[in-house]
Amino acid sequence: MSAMNTETAWGWPARVLHWVMALMIVMMLGFGTYMSNFVTDLVAQFQMVQQHKSVGFVVFTLAVLRVIWRLANPRTPVLPADMPGWQRSASHVSHLLLYILILAMPISGWLMASASPLNDAGAYPTQIKNMVFGLFELPDPFPQGSKDLTEALHTAHWAFAMTLAAILAIHIAAALKHHFIDRDSILRRMTLGRD
Numbered sequence: 001m002s003a004m005n006t007e008t009a010w011g012w013p014a015r016v017l018h019w020v021m022a023l024m025i026v027m028m029l030g031f032g033t034y035m036s037n038f039v040t041d042l043v044a045q046f047q048m049v050q051q052h053k054s055v056g057f058v059v060f061t062l063a064v065l066r067v068i069w070r071l072a073n074p075r076t077p078v079l080p081a082d083m084p085g086w087q088r089s090a091s092h093v094s095h096l097l098l099y100i101l102i103l104a105m106p107i108s109g110w111l112m113a114s115a116s117p118l119n120d121a122g123a124y125p126t127q128i129k130n131m132v133f134g135l136f137e138l139p140d141p142f143p144q145g146s147k148d149l150t151e152a153l154h155t156a157h158w159a160f161a162m163t164l165a166a167i168l169a170i171h172i173a174a175a176l177k178h179h180f181i182d183r184d185s186i187l188r189r190m191t192l193g194r195d
């Protein structure tokens, strides 16, 4: 099993990172929408938001590792020779946007939660702060937050989530099209890691 990417397949670190993060991010999108819009019990919602922040921190850590690994491995599997130019461009643009969004999601979430007056000194005991699995507190760039700033950042977090979901739908449709219609190795080289 090769760790490095080759011309025909992704190495195991790239594949493990891709699929572990895919699972976590899809769950975060669904769960985030649910807790934000459909949970009325404030105590239950508070606990869900704390879990959401913790998992989001893990996603951020993995995203940084993933980008570092990708930059350290500039060689990536080549696209099929007969692929039209617009599809090559679409794949590059959408992958770049996906990388940007998996960083923008946790960063905007963290900024929103930090801006919240609930996260300011003296507002509440430490349990309500931006704790990661109750272990440590995330830095707070807004020691004196405001409701307006929190709302603006919530809108940004929401807009990033919707954009991510839309690109993801195209990304999944493209992967399935390659596998079942074109019958090429695009999906296989990201799953089994072979041509």
Ligand code: HEM
Binding pocket: 018, 021, 022, 023, 025, 026, 070, 076, 077, 095, 096, 098, 099, 102, 168, 171, 172, 175, 176, 186, 187, 188, 189, 190
């Ligand atoms: C949140 C979920 C996901 C994210 C953020 C994501 C992100 C990415 C990114 C950034 C790449 C480009 C890798 C690179 O060129 O550096 C990629 C490749 C790929 N993704 Fe996803 N992905 C997700 C879910 C999925 C799902 C559900 C599928 C399949 C149904 C899938 C199938 C693929 C395949 C086949 C490739 C390889 C493309 C190639 O070899 O050229 N992804 N993904």
Ligand code: HEM
Binding pocket: 025, 028, 029, 030, 032, 033, 034, 035, 036, 037, 049, 052, 053, 054, 055, 056, 057, 059, 105, 106, 107, 108, 109, 110, 111, 112, 113, 130, 154, 157, 158, 161
């Ligand atoms: C992969 C990373 C993340 C994804 C995909 C994600 C996704 C979402 C989604 C879809 C919502 C619902 C937005 C709405 O309908 O208005 C949401 C809300 C929220 N997220 Fe995230 N999020 C991520 C990371 C984070 C992080 C790291 C934090 C904080 C440290 C965070 C804090 C919040 C908060 C405070 C809310 C609003 C809860 C409320 O309505 O009061 N998120 N997130």
